[in-house]
Amino acid sequence: QITLKESGPTLVKPTQTLTLTCTFSGFSLSTSRVGVGWIRQPPGKALEWLALIFWDDDKRYGPSLKSRLTITKDTSKNQVVLTMTNMDPVDTATYYCARQTSGSYPRLDYWGQGTLVTASS
Amino acid sequence: DIQMTQSPSSLSASVGDRVTITCRASQSISNYLNWYQQKPGKAPKLLIYAASNLQSGVPSRFSGSGSGTDFTLTISSLQPEDFATYYCQQSYSIPGAFGPGTKVQIK
Numbered sequence: 001q002i003t004l005k006e007s008g009p010t011l012v013k014p015t016q017t018l019t020l021t022c023t024f025s026g027f028s029l030s031t032s033r034v035g036v037g038w039i040r041q042p043p044g045k046a047l048e049w050l051a052l053i054f055w056d057d058d059k060r061y062g063p064s065l066k067s068r069l070t071i072t073k074d075t076s077k078n079q080v081v082l083t084m085t086n087m088d089p090v091d092t093a094t095y096y097c098a099r100q101t102s103g104s105y106p107r108l109d110y111w112g113q114g115t116l117v118t119a120s121s
Numbered sequence: 122d123i124q125m126t127q128s129p130s131s132l133s134a135s136v137g138d139r140v141t142i143t144c145r146a147s148q149s150i151s152n153y154l155n156w157y158q159q160k161p162g163k164a165p166k167l168l169i170y171a172a173s174n175l176q177s178g179v180p181s182r183f184s185g186s187g188s189g190t191d192f193t194l195t196i197s198s199l200q201p202e203d204f205a206t207y208y209c210q211q212s213y214s215i216p217g218a219f220g221p222g223t224k225v226q227i228k
Contacts, residue, residue, distance in 0.1 A: 037217075039165075047157075047165065047208055047219040062216040063122060096164055105171040106212040107155045111164035 002026035004036075004097050004112035011118050012087045018117060022080040022097030029055055029075050033102035036080040038071065040093040041114075048093075052100060053080055087119040123147050123211050125220035133228040140196040142223045144187075144209035152188045153213035159222075160205045168207075169194065199225070 008020035022036060029036060037052035051071040052060045061069050070083045080097060094116045098108040124147040134140050144154065152172035157165040167176045169185040172192055182197045196203055204227055209220040 039219075046221045047159075047210075049210075049216045049218060052215065052217075060215040098164075105153060105155075105174075106217065107167055107170040107176075108157075108165075108210070108217075109167050109170075109176065111166070114164050 002099065002110045004099060004110060006095060006097050006112045006115040008095075008115060008117065010116060011120065013121050014088055014119055016087050018082075018084040018087050018091070018119075020082045020084075020095055020097075020115065020117070022082070022112060024078050024080070024097075024099065027099060029053075029073055029078070029080070031055055035100040035102070035106075036073070037098050037100050037108060038080075038082045039096045039098060039108070040091075041096070042090075042093040045093075050095075051082060089119050091117070091119045093117060122216060123150060123214060123218055125209055125211055125218050127207075127209060127220035127223050129223060130221065131224040131226060133226045134199050135228045136199055136201055138199045138228075140199050140203075140225060142194045142207055142225075144192040144194070144220050146190045146192075146211055146213075149189045150211045150213035153211055154185070154187065154192045155210045155212055156183075156185055156194045157208045157210065157219075158203075158205045159208065165208060170212075196225075 004024040035054040038050040094114040096114045098111040154172045156169040159165040173185045206224045
């Protein structure tokens with residue numbers, strides 16, 4: 001059974017750094033062609049792809065937030081961490097992590113429940 | 122980067138109706154197109170990958186088609202549990218952009 005769960009603060013102040021952890025089970029991030037990604041969704045709005053880390057430590061970022069994001073993995077702990085610097089109220093959103101399986105066609109086949117992060121003073 | 126659009130942004134339909142949602146990519150993505158369903162307060166759920174492949178456990182009333190830049194998601198007979206928002210996502214290149222979503226509401 002594959003599960004993912006996001007954890008981190010529910011409230012951050014503007015200019016602070018957000019650190020979110022995705023803890024997963026049922027698969028290994030050392031398996032070829034597997035990745036874990038982060039996606040966010042502001043209240044009432046659409047999904048936004050943020051970042052992805054692959055089994056081989058290849059890291060990719062969405063262009064609009066690339067300068068503020070860092071994604072890392074700890075394979076032994078089955079965790080992926082996303083940091084976002086200089087938080088702003090517009091970053092208020094539900095943040096999801098998800099497994100990306102590739103095969104021939106990448107897709108996000110398992111998702112965490114999401115965690116709502118509010119950026120406010 | 123590849124941009125995704127969807128139409129309509131929302132629709133009202135009745136149980137038993139056939140529903141079609143369209144997704145368009147800003148450039149050709151072959152068949153690297155996924156569809157997700159999201160219900161209020163829940164995480165998205167993968168329905169279809171590679172444009173037309175049904176994810177395991179997804180009812181057969183859902184189907185997808187298309188290639189290149191134009192894609193469709195069809196629900197052959199809408200059920201009460203299908204009222205949700207549907208998102209397409211391209212997986213041809215990174216970042217894997219999502220469409221803006223289509224909300225399917227009860228008529």
